[in-house]
Amino acid sequence: xxxxxxxRWYLNLMAPNTKGKPFGWVYLPxxxxxxxxxxxxxDDLIAPFSPDEIDLVAGPDAMGFVLGGGIAARMDKGFxxxxxxxxxxxxxxxxxxxxxxxxxEGLEIHKPAFAPGTRVLLVxxxxxxxxTIRASIDxxxxxxxxxxxxxxxxxxxxxxxxxxxxxxxxATAVVTGTDLQRQCNAHHLKIFDDFNWSSIIPxxxxxxxxxx
Numbered sequence: 001x002x003x004x005x006x007x008r009w010y011l012n013l014m015a016p017n018t019k020g021k022p023f024g025w026v027y028l029p030x031x032x033x034x035x036x037x038x039x040x041x042x043d044d045l046i047a048p049f050s051p052d053e054i055d056l057v058a059g060p061d062a063m064g065f066v067l068g069g070g071i072a073a074r075m076d077k078g079f080x081x082x083x084x085x086x087x088x089x090x091x092x093x094x095x096x097x098x099x100x101x102x103x104x105e106g107l108e109i110h111k112p113a114f115a116p117g118t119r120v121l122l123v124x125x126x127x128x129x130x131x132t133i134r135a136s137i138d139x140x141x142x143x144x145x146x147x148x149x150x151x152x153x154x155x156x157x158x159x160x161x162x163x164x165x166x167x168x169x170x171a172t173a174v175v176t177g178t179d180l181q182r183q184c185n186a187h188h189l190k191i192f193d194d195f196n197w198s199s200i201i202p203x204x205x206x207x208x209x210x211x212x
Contacts, residue, residue: 010037025187034202045151068123097135100128116144130160
């Protein structure tokens with residue numbers, strides 16, 4: 001399994017969007033439903049970071065909750081939910097930004113959410129235009145937090161994301177400079193050409209990460 005993990009085998013479980021806009025072009029919960037894949041993914045995203053350099057994990061609404069919450073539990077850290085505007089029944093700090101769909105959106109966190117100087121690992125499922133992740137960074141820094149790293153399945157190489165890897169320590173499952181990265185940038189994976197849902201469904205007995 002170690003050699004499989006190094007090859008990011010779980011990325012073959014990504015699925016295509018079959019419903020068009022406003023959905024993202026790739027469907028990723030098909031990875032999460034497979035326990036071996038989900039745990040291998042988290043292992044790869046956690047690997048570059050030491051628990052000693054992180055105080056808190058944060059993730060944006062909604063899919064950042066799944067991956068970020070899992071990573072927080074694995075690292076024995078707390079988890080901060082970065083919510084869409086209007087979802088928090090407590091004092092908040094908010095920011096507006098341009099979503100990858102082109103819509104104006106808003107994010108917020110409760111205030112105060114953490115002590116100034118808190119070191120935060122920011123986790124999102126996928127980073128396309130960079131709007132959501134930069135808005136999340138803004139919110140954390142407004143309360144005196146320090147973003148020490150970013151973890152995501154993929155950071156697409158777009159105008160909005162071009163400086164992220166220079167500004168922050170980034171961990172991604174899709175490795176920059178690879179053919180898979182270029183496929184992600186183009187919004188079409190070769191595995192989608194003959195995609196079959198039944199081929200990626202975990203079988204009984206494959207749902208326990210202890211068997212990996």
